[in-house]
Amino acid sequence: LQKLLIIDDNELIVNSLVRYYSKRGFSCKGLTNPEKALRLLMEEPFEVVITDIHMSPVNGLEIIRYVRAHWPGTLLIGMSAYCDRDYREHASDLGADYFIEKPFKLDEIDDTLKAHFHRKQVAS
Amino acid sequence: MSSKAAEITGRTPSASTSSLSMTKRLAALNILAALSLLVCASLFFLWAVEQEWEEEDRVLLYQKVQVVRDILSNNSVQSEALRNELRWDSLSDISIKFYTRIFDEKGNLLLESPGMADILGRKAFPSPSRSDELPLKVVRLKSPDGRHAYRLLAARAAAGADKQTVILQLGLDISGEVTHTAYHGKIVVILIMSGIVLSSLVGYAITRRGLRPLREVTEAIQRVSPSHLDERINRVRWPEELSALADVFNQSIGGLEDAFGRLSRYASDLAHELRTPINNLMGETEVALSKSRTADEYRQVLESNLEEYGKLSRLTEGLLFLARADNPKTRIEKSLLDASKEIEAIREFYSILAEDRGITVICEGSAQLDADQILFQRAIGNLVGNALQYTPRGGSVTISVRQADDRHVEVSVKDTGIGILSEDLPNIFDRFYRASSGRSQHPEGMGLGLPIVKSIMDLHGGRVHLQSEPGKGTIATLRFPSPA
Numbered sequence: 001l002q003k004l005l006i007i008d009d010n011e012l013i014v015n016s017l018v019r020y021y022s023k024r025g026f027s028c029k030g031l032t033n034p035e036k037a038l039r040l041l042m043e044e045p046f047e048v049v050i051t052d053i054h055m056s057p058v059n060g061l062e063i064i065r066y067v068r069a070h071w072p073g074t075l076l077i078g079m080s081a082y083c084d085r086d087y088r089e090h091a092s093d094l095g096a097d098y099f100i101e102k103p104f105k106l107d108e109i110d111d112t113l114k115a116h117f118h119r120k121q122v123a124s
Numbered sequence: 125m126s127s128k129a130a131e132i133t134g135r136t137p138s139a140s141t142s143s144l145s146m147t148k149r150l151a152a153l154n155i156l157a158a159l160s161l162l163v164c165a166s167l168f169f170l171w172a173v174e175q176e177w178e179e180e181d182r183v184l185l186y187q188k189v190q191v192v193r194d195i196l197s198n199n200s201v202q203s204e205a206l207r208n209e210l211r212w213d214s215l216s217d218i219s220i221k222f223y224t225r226i227f228d229e230k231g232n233l234l235l236e237s238p239g240m241a242d243i244l245g246r247k248a249f250p251s252p253s254r255s256d257e258l259p260l261k262v263v264r265l266k267s268p269d270g271r272h273a274y275r276l277l278a279a280r281a282a283a284g285a286d287k288q289t290v291i292l293q294l295g296l297d298i299s300g301e302v303t304h305t306a307y308h309g310k311i312v313v314i315l316i317m318s319g320i321v322l323s324s325l326v327g328y329a330i331t332r333r334g335l336r337p338l339r340e341v342t343e344a345i346q347r348v349s350p351s352h353l354d355e356r357i358n359r360v361r362w363p364e365e366l367s368a369l370a371d372v373f374n375q376s377i378g379g380l381e382d383a384f385g386r387l388s389r390y391a392s393d394l395a396h397e398l399r400t401p402i403n404n405l406m407g408e409t410e411v412a413l414s415k416s417r418t419a420d421e422y423r424q425v426l427e428s429n430l431e432e433y434g435k436l437s438r439l440t441e442g443l444l445f446l447a448r449a450d451n452p453k454t455r456i457e458k459s460l461l462d463a464s465k466e467i468e469a470i471r472e473f474y475s476i477l478a479e480d481r482g483i484t485v486i487c488e489g490s491a492q493l494d495a496d497q498i499l500f501q502r503a504i505g506n507l508v509g510n511a512l513q514y515t516p517r518g519g520s521v522t523i524s525v526r527q528a529d530d531r532h533v534e535v536s537v538k539d540t541g542i543g544i545l546s547e548d549l550p551n552i553f554d555r556f557y558r559a560s561s562g563r564s565q566h567p568e569g570m571g572l573g574l575p576i577v578k579s580i581m582d583l584h585g586g587r588v589h590l591q592s593e594p595g596k597g598t599i600a601t602l603r604f605p606s607p608a
Binding site for chain 1: 180187188219
């Protein structure tokens with residue numbers, strides 16, 4: 001079972017993503033508190049982390065930086081309502097694999113995940 | 125007449141009240157229908173949403189079972205991985221919140237989410253099914269304060285390398301759903317409330333509009349009064365359901381107008397018939413009293429008066445007879461009669477008059493019939509009397525009897541008289557109606573003979589038919605039902 005973590009300060013988004021990916025066979029966890037998420041990530045690895053960027057007190061970029069530094073194998077997907085180029089570039093500089101603009105279609109994330117796991121399978 | 129008018133006007137208010145209550149009744153039924161539809165739709169909506177939630181939650185619970193089984197298949201119950209998984213139960217800050225409890229087959233608790241013991245006791249869970257197959261039984265549990273709700277399931281799992289069987293109890297907090305459902309409930313209540321208001325207004329408006337033709341009928345009927353019996357309802361713009369009513373109404377008003385006309389003609393004819401003999405009596409008496417007379421002269425006046433009295437007496441007797449015959453309660457005394465004997469008796473009775481007038485009276489045929497003897501003789505007598513009046517010297521009157529068919533006996537009186545004009549025939553049975561020819565030839569007639577014949581035939585359940593050709597003669601046919 002692939003472990004997937006969703007972080008967004010909007011509970012509705014986390015809820016629906018958790019339900020959606022649980023249905024698709026992931027061991028899916030969700031949090032709205034980015035600080036808590038960061039603490040957890042220090043102890044426990046996840047295959048996939050999907051995080052909102054614009055959050056406080058800890059923002060998504062810090063989460064991306066931390067995950068990239070400690071769990072290099074994790075697929076990192078950033079998402080934000082702000083289609084600011086700086087954000088996008090910054091996120092990818094920090095090691096985000098993908099960046100998705102809100103509002104997004106679930107297909108976008110699905111495709112990204114499929115491509116990732118396909119590559120991983122080929123590599124192994 | 126005035127009391128009748130008052131009666132018709134007096135009914136008006138009650139008629140309008142009942143049409144109003146019909147509006148209310150229909151509006152109420154409309155509201156009831158709309159309401160039951162709304163309530164059913166709302167309940168179905170709530171039920172469908174609940175089904176959807178349950179399905180979604182079942183997926184989450186199954187997924188959690190799989191996650192835990194997955195961890196247990198590679199790790200022992202005391203492993204770090206399982207502890208991490210259970211730690212999530214208390215960490216979750218979204219509405220999807222799990223509670224996990226693991227105990228061995230003997231019932232010894234191995235692991236439990238923090239705080240679970242206080243909320244979800246072991247006994248609240250269903251017992252785990254023997255097999256690992258889906259579906260698993262999911263039960264719904266409400267906290268005693270009603271603010272929290274949970275879906276619970278239990279399953280078996282094999283733990284660690286030695287495949288020790290453990291029992292897994294999983295609870296999913298669905299308090300968020302309960303809040304949602306309560307919200308939906310509020311919306312449904314508001315929906316139903318506004319539905320009541322809206323359907324009341326719409327229902328009332330529709331019913332009023334739908335019943336408008338009925339009010340128009342009422343108004344049209346209200347315009348009818350004895351002085352306005354010519355009022356008719358124009359049915360063209362009415363819906364077909366009411367046009368039948370309009371037809372019936374128009375028909376009965378037509379009948380009423382007819383009857384009313386006949387009644388008032390009857391009254392004026394009656395007054396007219398009474399006036400002539402009374403005037404004669406008064407005139408003769410006044411002349412007699414104008415100077416002193418001899419006893420012989422007084423006798424003459426009295427004899428002449430007696431004739432007028434006799435006419436008045438016959439008139440009132442005839443009217444009385446017709447009035448009795450009109451009463452539906454009147455019964456006649458039927459007996460089996462030999463018709464040939466009866467007509468022979470009538471011929472006998474009229475023989476002197478016939479001889480006097482130089483008319484031959486012939487009887488022919490025979491049959492048995494069931495009739496009231498006195499009335500039978502009266503009917504035939506009236507016809508024979510009429511025939512003798514209007515037949516010139518040298519003519520003949522034939523009374524014949526025959527068995528017309530299995531069920532009828534016909535008695536006819538045929539003369540060779542002056543006949544009746546075809547324009548007089550339709551009215552010939554009306555009281556006081558007198559054919560123009562009859563009036564000139566026989567001014568002392570009263571116009572009650574034929575109506576009485578018709579009444580007698582009505583009482584016997586029979587029919588009277590008159591056939592005539594002016595200048596040649598008349599045949600009056602009485603058709604009696606045969607004796608059973």
